[in-house]
Amino acid sequence: MSQGSYIKSLDEGGVGVTLPEKELWVSVLSRAALDVVRNPNSLERDQACSFFMRGSKHFREVCEMAGRNPDYVQAKMRTFILRKKGWNVDVPITSHYRSCKK
Helix, strand or coil: CCCCCCCCCECCCCCECCCHHHHHHHHHHHHHHHHHHHCCCHHHHHHHHHHHHHCCHHHHHHHHHCCCCHHHHHHHHHHHHHHHCCCCCCCCHHHHCCCCCC
16 A cells, blocks of 8 residues: 555445454554553563554554554654653753854
């Protein structure tokens, strides 16, 4: 699937319909997010973190099949993961540098 082509389906009246396949991929994405948040098994948690942090082709395909924007999902999960590891992601990287005036 090309980037930005998300699964969308409309019935004859133009009303959105949920496809069973889409629900399956939403469940896959949800399970990975739950593994990051709550899984006590460190190996599974680390694999789920890597899934979101790397943003591989596989990750992008799962997001697209779930009808989700991969860039948005990755940004949100990356922020959560980094905060959980103690990173301050709310401060811009350059905000603590002083300007050097001569």
